Every structure is written in structure tokens, then in C-alpha cells.
Amino acid sequence: MTVETELADLAADIAREAGELALRRREEGVQLAATKSSLADIVTEADREVEALIRERLRAARPGDGFLGEESDADSGDTGITWVVDPIDGTVNYAYGIPAYAVSIAAVQGEAVPGRWEALAGAVFAPAHGELFTASRGGGAYLGSQRLAVTSVTPAGALLATGFGYDPATHDGDIETVRRVMPIARDLRRAGAASLDLAYVAAGRLDGYFERGLKPWDFAAGALLVAEAGGVVTRIDTASARPMLIAGGSDVHARLTALLAEEA
Numbered sequence: 198m199t200v201e202t203e204l205a206d207l208a209a210d211i212a213r214e215a216g217e218l219a220l221r222r223r224e225e226g227v228q229l230a231a232t233k234s235s236l237a238d239i240v241t242e243a244d245r246e247v248e249a250l251i252r253e254r255l256r257a258a259r260p261g262d263g264f265l266g267e268e269s270d271a272d273s274g275d276t277g278i279t280w281v282v283d284p285i286d287g288t289v290n291y292a293y294g295i296p297a298y299a300v301s302i303a304a305v306q307g308e309a310v311p312g313r314w315e316a317l318a319g320a321v322f323a324p325a326h327g328e329l330f331t332a333s334r335g336g337g338a339y340l341g342s343q344r345l346a347v348t349s350v351t352p353a354g355a356l357l358a359t360g361f362g363y364d365p366a367t368h369d370g371d372i373e374t375v376r377r378v379m380p381i382a383r384d385l386r387r388a389g390a391a392s393l394d395l396a397y398v399a400a401g402r403l404d405g406y407f408e409r410g411l412k413p414w415d416f417a418a419g420a421l422l423v424a425e426a427g428g429v430v431t432r433i434d435t436a437s438a439r440p441m442l443i444a445g446g447s448d449v450h451a452r453l454t455a456l457l458a459e460e461a
């Protein structure tokens with residue numbers, strides 16, 4: 198067993214336990230804890246409780262590693278490995294009772310800054326669907342025990358997904374981005390959980406995905422899933438400090454990049 202597969206197994210075990218807790222709390226009724234960057238950007242009591250559980254399990258298993266999570270303070274650790282965690286990605290879906298939400302856990306090496314880290318392992322668990330996606334560097338991407346591969350483009354066009362920022366001031370720009378890509382799309386999905394959008398690209402359920410302004414925990418695990426399923430993921434810096442993430446099989450990725458790079 199390699200370090201990467203050990204880390205992936207740990208991420209998978211913790212993501213399952215954490216996801217089951219999120220699902221139980223969902224069944225009991227969701228309590229809104231606070232709003233963050235805007236009124237639409239919410240955190241529930243369950244987000245905080247699930248992140249605390251993940252942090253505790255990681256500390257017990259790998260006490261020296263760093264931690265970068267959506268809901269609590271970062272810790273740089275001393276092993277060079279950092280866990281990048283979104284306890285409940287798709288919080289708005291979670292709050293509304295839509296099953297498209299997931300626990301996302303990645304182990305990265307190097308500086309805990311996207312673009313300067315190398316992802317070693319990741320797990321995305323969607324508890325309401327009972328689906329566990331895992332990947333390890335060099336070891337492939339899986340849904341359960343099934344190996345994943347991204348799609349190639351078809352004459353019907355690409356099934357694309359995207360997301361929108363919480364800040365209403367960004368909506369016009371994000372809608373303009375959608376307008377640009379529609380010529381290559383057979384259709385567009387906006388499911389509400391970036392980690393699952395990326396997992397679905399890895400699984401061939403989507404042909405491509407793009408979104409501006411994602412946070413590291415939204416895509417750390419999902420980007421590794423796509424890469425390990427044979428796809429390409431890039432992040433284009435933008436003047437507005439909302440980098441554009443583009444993911445897909447190499448042909449769809451290239452087409453999206455051509456359409457979006459100049460705008461970014």
C-alpha cells in the first residue's frame with residue numbers, strides 16, 4: 198500500500214462517518230447557525246459539528262498534519278501534508294432538503310494554497326445517495342470499487358455544469374459566462390455542490406464543469422478525482438480575484454478554456 202492509498206482510505210472512512218452524521222442531523226431538522234459572506238451564504242449547526250468530527254478523527258490518526266476547513270481555523274501542521282475539508286458541500290441544498298450535498302476531504306502536499314499544492318488523496322461522499330468517490334495520486338479514481346473515466350466529446354455537444362457565487366453582485370458576470378459556453382453545450386446543470394459536479398465529471402456523468410470563485414475546500418478532492426479519471430483541471434486567475442476553475446475531458450476542457458480564458 199502506498200502513502201497515497203493509505204491517505205485515500207483514511208479520507209474515505211472519515212468521509213463516510215461524517216456523511217452519516219450529516220444525514221442523521223438532516224433527518225432531525227436543520228438549524229441555521231449563521232450567515233457568512235452574504236445572506237445567501239449560510240452555515241448550519243451540522244456543518245460545524247461535522248467539521249469538528251472530521252478534525253478530531255484526522256488529529257487522532259495523523260496528529261502532525263495540517264488542516265484547512267471551511268468552518269474552523271486553519272492549522273499548518275509539521276508533516277507537509279494538509280487536509281482540505283468541506284464538511285457539507287452544497288449547504289444550501291442541505292438546508293432545503295435537496296439530496297445533492299457531500300462531505301469532501303482531500304490530503305495535499307506542499308503549501309496549503311491551490312496551485313502550490315499537490316493533491317495526494319481525496320474522498321467525496323454523498324450520504325443521501327450512498328455514493329463514495331475516492332482517488333489517490335497515480336492510483337486512479339473510483340466510485341465504490343468501479344474505476345472512473347472522463348468522457349470524450351460527442352457531436353451532440355457537452356453536458357456541462359456550473360455554479361454561481363453567493364454575492365448577488367457576481368450574478369450578471371456568471372450568467373454572461375453561461376451565455377458564452379452554451380454554443381458547445383447539449384445542456385447545462387446547476388446542482389449546487391462543486392465537489393459533486395467534479396465527481397460527476399470524473400464519473401462521466403457530466404462532460405465538463407466551470408465555476409468562478411470556488412474556495413479550496415470546494416474543489417481539492419474533486420479536482421483530484423477528475424485528474425485521476427483522465428481529465429484536466431485548471432484554474433485561471435482573474436482580475437476580480439475569483440479564479441475560474443475549468444474541468445473536463447481534454448477536448449471539452451480545451452473548448453471551455455478557449456471560450457472562457459479571454460473573459461476570465
Ligand code: IPD
Nearest residue numbers: 285286287288360361389390391
Ligand atoms: C458551494 C457549493 C456550490 C458552489 C459554491 C460553493 P458550500 O459550497 O459547492 O455548488 O456553487 O461556489 O461555495 O458553501 O455549499 O460549501
